[in-house]
Amino acid sequence: MAAQAETLYQTRVADAWVDYNGHMNDAEYARVFSLAVEALMDRIGLDAAGRREHGYTLYTLETHLCYCREAHRGEPLRVALSLLDSDAKRLHVFFTLHDAAGNTLATSEQMLMGIDVASGRPAGFPEAVAAAIALLPRAGDDWPSAAGRRIAIRRG
Template structure:
């Protein structure tokens, strides 16, 4: 078992500032959808390294975590001049899974460009099978979860893809003050 060190987490975790790379801009003049996932992935790596699930974990303990399911919503375009930060909120975890919610936010203005809800699985890299987290990682996840539990549950959590019924669209437009 690894030596346990005290951990402290901000709620939510906020990534370092990231740039939009010119190669990520598509023919529509904004960042292609695939690269939102690059930003989310970089922030997942940064955030969960705090609980001990970084590159060192793979090297020393021969285990990692893999994405099992994601749900992304695109709220606002990003362009090459934008700088962003990604927030990460640990929603839940158990002995083999991590459920989390993320937002890509404009670094200067704070608006949300995209959201992502994810479920990742802990994997033994020697067997390539889902396996339980070690006790020290479970303890660190518990501390992160306790800190993040103080945050409100994201409204988009558990969102289902579908075309809204006309009455839902009218209610949403009325609530936003938009005339229809």
């Protein structure tokens, strides 16, 4: 993980998230990262009030989730954010899910698109949102090693 990442969201493994294998179900990792996107939206001024005020929201265009370690019932979880890239209407973000000891449990690389709610079409970030985005922790040239990966069966 890039040194510039910082904690964005914290929670615990809920009882309902634990599956028949005795650890957090794979779908629940996606839930935690989705909640981290909501925390990001709050951070950049797109909480419920900001979405109403600006008539603007974020959609997830793509996500790449990598599972690294198991999480267990009641275990504290922390999600760190690093902004890999952005333009006038998109955010390329990298989330890292950690346990209490700082071990990486999972990562999620995502492309988020700014959307004008009235038209349902992509649109540039409102000025106040763009200013808040400028303050997000950036990876710079120090991208996490899991960023930009592709799924493949490695041969030879």
